[in-house]
Amino acid sequence: MVTIKDIAKACGVGVSTVSRVLNNRPDVSAEVREKVLLEVRRSGYIPNNSARDLGRNQGNTIGVVVRGTGNLFFADIFNKMTDEADARGFSIIPRFISSDDDEIQAGAYLEREKRLRGIIFLGGRFDYTPEEMSLIDVPYVLCTYSNEFGTLPDEGYSSVSIDDYRTAAEAVEMLIGLGHRKIAVLIPSISDHSIGELRYQGYRDALAAHGIEMDPQLVVKTGSFDLDDAYKNVKELAARNRTFTAMFAVSDTMALAAMKAIEDCGRKVPEEVSLLAIDGIQITEYSRPSLTAMVQPADEIGRKSVELLTDVLKGKPHRHIRLKTGLRTGGSVGKSPETTAII
Amino acid sequence: MVTIKDIAKACGVGVSTVSRVLNNRPDVSAEVREKVLLEVRRSGYIPNNSARDLGRNQGNTIGVVVRGTGNLFFADIFNKMTDEADARGFSIIPRFISSDDDEIQAGAYLEREKRLRGIIFLGGRFDYTPEEMSLIDVPYVLCTYSNEFGTLPDEGYSSVSIDDYRTAAEAVEMLIGLGHRKIAVLIPSISDHSIGELRYQGYRDALAAHGIEMDPQLVVKTGSFDLDDAYKNVKELAARNRTFTAMFAVSDTMALAAMKAIEDCGRKVPEEVSLLAIDGIQITEYSRPSLTAMVQPADEIGRKSVELLTDVLKGKPHRHIRLKTGLRTGGSVGKSPETTAII
DNA sequence: CTGAAAGCGCTAACAC
DNA sequence: GTGTTAGCGCTTTCAG
Numbered sequence: 273m274v275t276i277k278d279i280a281k282a283c284g285v286g287v288s289t290v291s292r293v294l295n296n297r298p299d300v301s302a303e304v305r306e307k308v309l310l311e312v313r314r315s316g317y318i319p320n321n322s323a324r325d326l327g328r329n330q331g332n333t334i335g336v337v338v339r340g341t342g343n344l345f346f347a348d349i350f351n352k353m354t355d356e357a358d359a360r361g362f363s364i365i366p367r368f369i370s371s372d373d374d375e376i377q378a379g380a381y382l383e384r385e386k387r388l389r390g391i392i393f394l395g396g397r398f399d400y401t402p403e404e405m406s407l408i409d410v411p412y413v414l415c416t417y418s419n420e421f422g423t424l425p426d427e428g429y430s431s432v433s434i435d436d437y438r439t440a441a442e443a444v445e446m447l448i449g450l451g452h453r454k455i456a457v458l459i460p461s462i463s464d465h466s467i468g469e470l471r472y473q474g475y476r477d478a479l480a481a482h483g484i485e486m487d488p489q490l491v492v493k494t495g496s497f498d499l500d501d502a503y504k505n506v507k508e509l510a511a512r513n514r515t516f517t518a519m520f521a522v523s524d525t526m527a528l529a530a531m532k533a534i535e536d537c538g539r540k541v542p543e544e545v546s547l548l549a550i551d552g553i554q555i556t557e558y559s560r561p562s563l564t565a566m567v568q569p570a571d572e573i574g575r576k577s578v579e580l581l582t583d584v585l586k587g588k589p590h591r592h593i594r595l596k597t598g599l600r601t602g603g604s605v606g607k608s609p610e611t612t613a614i615i
Numbered sequence: 616m617v618t619i620k621d622i623a624k625a626c627g628v629g630v631s632t633v634s635r636v637l638n639n640r641p642d643v644s645a646e647v648r649e650k651v652l653l654e655v656r657r658s659g660y661i662p663n664n665s666a667r668d669l670g671r672n673q674g675n676t677i678g679v680v681v682r683g684t685g686n687l688f689f690a691d692i693f694n695k696m697t698d699e700a701d702a703r704g705f706s707i708i709p710r711f712i713s714s715d716d717d718e719i720q721a722g723a724y725l726e727r728e729k730r731l732r733g734i735i736f737l738g739g740r741f742d743y744t745p746e747e748m749s750l751i752d753v754p755y756v757l758c759t760y761s762n763e764f765g766t767l768p769d770e771g772y773s774s775v776s777i778d779d780y781r782t783a784a785e786a787v788e789m790l791i792g793l794g795h796r797k798i799a800v801l802i803p804s805i806s807d808h809s810i811g812e813l814r815y816q817g818y819r820d821a822l823a824a825h826g827i828e829m830d831p832q833l834v835v836k837t838g839s840f841d842l843d844d845a846y847k848n849v850k851e852l853a854a855r856n857r858t859f860t861a862m863f864a865v866s867d868t869m870a871l872a873a874m875k876a877i878e879d880c881g882r883k884v885p886e887e888v889s890l891l892a893i894d895g896i897q898i899t900e901y902s903r904p905s906l907t908a909m910v911q912p913a914d915e916i917g918r919k920s921v922e923l924l925t926d927v928l929k930g931k932p933h934r935h936i937r938l939k940t941g942l943r944t945g946g947s948v949g950k951s952p953e954t955t956a957i958i
Numbered sequence: 959c960t961g962a963a964a965g966c967g968c969t970a971a972c973a974c
Numbered sequence: 975g976t977g978t979t980a981g982c983g984c985t986t987t988c989a990g
Contacts, residue, residue: 275983286961291985299959318727322668323983326966331665344898347690351711358710363729365706368694384661386706499901528901535903555687555898558842558871560878618967629977634969642975666967669982 274317282311294319325387332361334581335388337379338368339395340497344525345551345570346394349415352574353392360582362389371496376400380407390581399465400424411584415577416568418592421465430580430590432573436467436550439566439597440474441481443548444520446599448482451608452518452546455479456490458506458530459522460497471522471550490516494526502526506533510545517545517608524551528559531604542606552600561603569595617660625654637662664706668730675704677924678731681711682718682738683840687868688894688913689737692758695917696735703925705732714839719743723750733924742808743767754927758920759911761935764808773923773933775916779810779893782909782940783817784824786891787863789942791825794951795861795889798822799833801849801873802865803840814865814893833859837869845869849876853888860888860951867894871902874947885949895943904946912938 276294280287285304292300293308300308311317325331334357338346350366357364365386369378375396383391391412399421405412405428413430447455455475462472472491479486492509494501506519510533519534521527527549534545541547541561549556552567576593584590619637623630628647635643636651643651654660668674677700681689693709700707708729712721718739726734734755742764748755748771756773790798798818805815815834822829835852837844849862853876862877864870870892877888884890884904892899895910919936927933 273983277983280961287984288962288986289960292960295985301959304959316727320669320983321728321730322665322674323966324985325665326663326669326968327983327985329966329985341694342691342897344687344690347687348685351684354709354711363708365708366697367701368697381661386664499897503901525898525901528898532901532903532905554685554842555868555871558846558868558875560875560903562875616967619969620967623977630968631970631978632976635976638969644975647975663967666982667969669984670967670969672969672982 274315276317276319279308279311279315279317282315283307329387330389331363331387333363333365333386333388334578335379335382335386335391336364336366337375337382337391337393337396338366339373339375339393340371341368343395343497344555345523345553345568346416348553348570349394349574349577352571353394353578356575356578360578362578362582376404376407379412383408383410389585392577392581394577395467397465398422398467398470402428405429411581411590413577413581413584416573417467420470426592427590430584430592432576432580432593432595434568434597435594436470437474437477439550440471440520440522441478442474443550443566444475444478445482447518447520447546447548447605448478448484450518450546450606451610453484453608453610454487454490454516454518455484456492456509456516456519457522458492458494458502458519458526460494462491462493468522475520487515489513497523497526499525499529502529503533506530507537510534510537510539514539517610518605519545519547521547521549524549524553524556524563524565527563527565527604528556531559531563542604544609546606546608547604550597552598557600557602559602559604563600564602564605565600566597567600568597617658619660619662622651622654622658622660625658626650674730674732676706676708676729676731677921678722678725678729678734679707679709680718680722680725680734680736680739681709682716682736683714684711686738686840687898688866688896688911689759691896691913692737692917692920695914696737696921699918699921703921705921705925719747719750722755726751726753732928735920735924737920738810740808741765741810741813745771748772754924754933756920756924756927759916760810763813769935770933773927773935775919775923775936775938777911777940778937779813780817780820782893783814783863783865784821785817786893786909787818787821788825790861790863790889790891790948791821791827793861793889793949794953796827796951796953797830797833797859797861798827799835799852799859799862800865801835801837801845801862801869803837805834805836811865818863830858832856840866840869842868842872845872846876849873850880853877853880853882857882860953861948862888862890864890864892867892867896867899867906867908870906870908870947871899874902874906885947887952889949889951890947893940895941900943900945902945902947906943907945907948908943909940910943911940 394415418431459468550566552565556563737758761774802811893909895908899906
């Protein structure tokens, strides 16, 4: 194996000079730099990352803790993160944990084990406290969520997310605009201080703003993002309650399960029940009818997360980015059948 | 930061003893081991990976080159790989490349840059030659595919895959058994020396074995695994050809797009057209009708890939594992309408 | 600008 | 069994 010493010897310079060249340090004469670079290329030398990391007592590794396995939306984001990290000279080490596990614990462990420079939390709770986060000693960014229910100072972390509350409210308002009054909501939990809670609030407030009384019967809490749970719960609702004409689902894939459940109960989407969701991953465009969704810009979320983190690593201050969602018009949303009847 | 020296000092032993305990070496007395372990836990000490790697002159990193971004099936597998790697004390560094990129090139670069111990190729071509693979200097395993069209010696690499040819043939035979004769196939390419080609051969041979002449019109080549391409191509076929009563898709998600295309052309699944695919990811169970599929054991594929690689790293010989697929009965497959008519 | 030398934290002989 | 010590390959003072 060719090491920095070999390069130094071959060029008749000291190792520190080679090190300087390798790290683009300015204090090397042009000709020496040229010679070293040439030898590096000739010999196919690639610096040993472990030695580097050990030497400067830090790596170029970013940990990504993905909470919620099987989340197809996260897969897209994660992909883009690795691309962006590569482009910026960082490696990404992923850790997938289930929604039941503690992401902070996982992150803290990963940080020490792998000497991370920073951590990106992809999916998680909104209620961290400074005490809790003190376990994490490197900069971190919350991805797809923020700290709405917690007490973290803004300047202590970065975040990239959509405005969950607003997006949900807009979605529900769109349904209201189409004449829907009995609007169900499909959600893992309304009080877990997680993304679902925020979207639930958007739903609740949108109804209230339009003078619509909320029917607790129509709040379907599944306990998870799992499709099977979504299907079961919606089927149960649809079987015993035929009043609702629309449903707002906090996730794309849950909406797909809901669509099946609703149709399996003999009700048509969108003629009898409209279905609207947040996320907008590609495959839900191919349901029948294709799912209407508030699309999160997955690529941008992934890229921005890495950008923010590396910026902080370079000394820039923490930032909080809110990305816009776009409406993907599908065929799952229509006017309320009751409206139509009245007309 | 707490280091191995701190532990040693606190326990009144030498660093090598601590090292031995940390590495589960047998030559340490039970009581010393106990004491060290206790102090490790008390202090929250976590070994520095870089130093470890440098010390033993090798990392514990496995590279995973994922070819084909957006492949939902791969996401599942990749997940499980990281779990298994963690459990075995390895980290995984992923690299996602598009189907147009060269996975060997990507792997070779990753190997040198990150000092990989081994590489897992998730998705790729089947026609590698030894010359080509000589770029890769560490053990590697081909995941979800093998070297059917190439010239690699079996003992030079590992692989984990299903029997693509057999699985495809079985799928088509199942359709034939239900009276179907005009069976279309949906596939990226029939001659790219990739997974599709193998499955195409299974399709072709199954037809031949049952004396059914293949209709070239019914071979839909999309050029990619992309859903949009699948939709467009199937729609085109369905618009001008109403003879086929069944379609075999080489991937789940393509099948979903096909289902939509077929129904958008006014034909019913499964009454008029049966649809059968390979992969079996969860979400395709929630199409309407739910997709019937030959399910690949994603979890096992992921875990076995890592197991095989780490085994080889321990000195064991390369192995080739063929995992069984299981039929997931959905609602997208039925008897041929022509059969029914005859009865 | 450049080189010598002292670590970074751990592993692995080697001696006891 | 256990401690001592010499590296692993690189970064980074510190002189010059």
